[in-house]
Amino acid sequence: MHTLLEVFLEHARRTPDRLALSFGSERYSYGELARRVTAFAQALLRRRKEPGERVALFLENSPAFVIAYLGAQYARCIVVLVNTQYRQVELSHILSDSEARTCVTGAAGVAELAPLLPSLPSLEWLITVEPPGAALPSSVTVTAFDSLLAEPVEAQLSMTVPGSTETAVLGYTSGTTGRSKGAMLRQSHLLSNIRAVTQAWRWTAEDRLLLALPLFHTHGLMVGLHGTLYTGASVDLRRRFVASEVLEALHSDDSLTLFFGVPTMYSRLLEESRRTGLRPRPLRLMVSGSAPLSAQLFQEIEAEFGQRILERYGMTETIMNTTNPYDGERRPGTVGMPFPGQEARVVDVRGRQPLADGETGEIEVRGPHVFAGYWRREDASRESFDADGWFRTGDLGLRDKDGYFHITGRARELIISGGFNIYPREVEEVLATHPGVGEVAVLGLPDPDFGEQVVAVVVPAAGQPAPEPQTLVDWCKDRLASFKKPRRVELVDALPRNALGKVQKHVLRERLGSR
Ligand code: MLC
Ligand code: AMP
Secondary structure (H helix, E strand, O other), X not given: OOOHHHHHHHHHHHOXXXXXXXXXXXXXXXXXXXXXXXXXXXXXXXXXXXXXXXXEEEOOOOHHHHHHHHHHHHOOOEEEEOOOOOOHHHHHHHHHHXXXXXXXXOHHHHHHHHHHXXXXXXXXXXXXXXXXXXXXXXXXXXXXXXXXXXXXOOOOOOOOOOOOOOEEEEXXXXXXXXXXXXXXXXXXXXXXXXXXXXXXXXXOOOOEEEEOOOOOOHHHHHHHHHHHHXXXXXXXXXXXXXXXXXXXXXXXXXXXXXXXXXXXXXXXHHHHHHXXXXXXXXXOEEEEOOOOOOHHHHHHHHHHHOOOOEEEEEXXXXXXXXXXXXXXXXXXXXXXXXXXXXXXXXXXXOOOOEXXXXXXXXXXXXXXXXXXXXXXXXXXXXXXXOOOOOEEEEEEEEEOOOOOEEEEEEOOOOEEEOOEEEOHHXXXXXXXXXXXXXEEEEEEEEEXXXXXXXXXXXXXXXXXXXXXXXXHHHHHHHHOOHHHOOOEEEEOOOOOEOOOOOEOHHHHHHHHHOO
């Protein structure tokens, strides 16, 4: 089999009654899920969706997400993943850059999209999982998701599963310069990576995962959902992460065997457990990733939950790269070794030569999981790979003498807050459009809950009254995802610059960090 979709359809054929997905009181067997996926795919095909056409999902976690995701691929469309917190700036860019013609969304999504539609001529069809509240231009067709699923499934309609080299997903990832880029993941990337992940973590059909990570990002989707579907296991999907609800389930539901989260989720579970006295039952495996897990949190979880978390490292472009061993020593503060069949190395940032163990440089990865390049961005794609096919991750780190990789920093300017990525440049650009802002620098400082927090340092515009910090926070919230807003705004007379005029963020970091 060449695609995860085929593996899923095969589970549905062989074990149709087996539970695949529960969501609150809703339960879907493999057979039932496959029927809905097929109905959705046929509804797209009947409306002449072309292979390779982009279908954006701007949706919260729900069975509809899973059905639309698999169904769009079955119709050989490319799925565009969109974070539900995205606002005007991110949405306009992603939907126009991908030229998505279809978008599946909820009522809040329709309200957010409505004012943007006149400037998104490609977007002609909204499929809504809830009745749309906002008025929409007549140029856009609106169809209820449920009505598409109610269309009869035609046995004679010939359906071809996508080929392994077809693009399955565009995952938008921000860049240090300009707007975010769509990482093109092919069917073969999805399949080879989840094969490696499930093998390394001994995932079987007997497992049941509690999944409260968002499905619009790699961690929830390409690890949580893909692993479940690949192995024929089941998932208890949550709309969102609520620490009290997740802890209660981990404490009382003995069918659960797996939990995956970002470090913020683990620290919140620990806090909740200390507050309530509830402890999770021992699970087969708890995994952390998407941001650094401190050795202290690792040890606290071990002491209080009796569980040695397995930390792994991945990214949108490559899905999962490295993992601590399932059987061997799980070493806190490290991200382990490459998954089976994949490679990783550390190179000198300037000369790009491989470094000896223990030396710090940029981490590069290579293998069948590494994406095919950025959508319509040949230059950026070329710059990301060397001649031998090594992908430059932008993460700094080292490999220790036992082969464990450590991530020590980032070669690019990136803030990771609660597992979400924020590029300072994007926030700076939005703040710079405020009339009261003369100059601005955005940087990340440590945060006890989110790992890092966004801080803006602003020089007020000459001749203008100094803007209120809250006004600037609201300015960002109206235009960007709310998690990108500054948590702290500092007004200063001037930004420190080097001889070339470049803002010295390390100087700002030292000044602000000590306050
Ligand atoms: C929410 N808020 C955040 C935030 N999440 N602020 C900073 N950083 C974050 N991560 C803000 C909201 O904007 C809002 O602000 C307020 O907090 C409450 O929102 P919420 O939705 O109630 O937040 P909460 O449920 O507390 O969310 C916390 C969280 C969430 C940890 C559950 O951030 C989350 O799901 N993170 C996981 C991200 C993830 O899946 N990353 C994987 C990427 S893949 P206001 O002002 O509007 O009230 C990847 C590759 C790999 O990295 O290796 O996996
Ligand atoms: P994204 O582009 O959203 O997929 O984020 C990928 C980035 O998250 C990586 O390049 C790393 O910087 C970071 N990341 C993922 N997993 C880990 C981890 N276990 N430890 C530290 N950083 C991580």
